[in-house]
Amino acid sequence: MTLENNIKELIIKSLNLEDIKPSDINDEDPLFEDGLGLDSIDALELGMALKKNYDIELSTDKSENSKYFYSVKTIADFIRSSKGE
Numbered sequence: 001m002t003l004e005n006n007i008k009e010l011i012i013k014s015l016n017l018e019d020i021k022p023s024d025i026n027d028e029d030p031l032f033e034d035g036l037g038l039d040s041i042d043a044l045e046l047g048m049a050l051k052k053n054y055d056i057e058l059s060t061d062k063s064e065n066s067k068y069f070y071s072v073k074t075i076a077d078f079i080r081s082s083k084g085e
Contacts, residue, residue, distance in 0.1 A: 003076045007050075011072075014049035015042050027073045035071070043069055050075065056082045 001009075008022035011031070015038070029035040032043070046069070047058050056079060059065050068078040 004072050007072050007075050010049055010053060011046060014045055025072060028071050030071060031069060054079050
């Protein structure tokens, strides 16, 4: 399974999105507002889940984190760069 698919599974599981399947989430679609419709509380929960699962450090700068959390692809790219891949 690809990192992107693992992230989709984590989003669904950590945010209890029962009606959504990984195939429903496009890698490049926005996760917030117009895209998947996540909100700031979802961002916090997702951030904690990503930190726990991938042992990554998130910035205290909100605008920096919003770049990383834009889509599944940007999250995957951030994880890869954090791990030196």
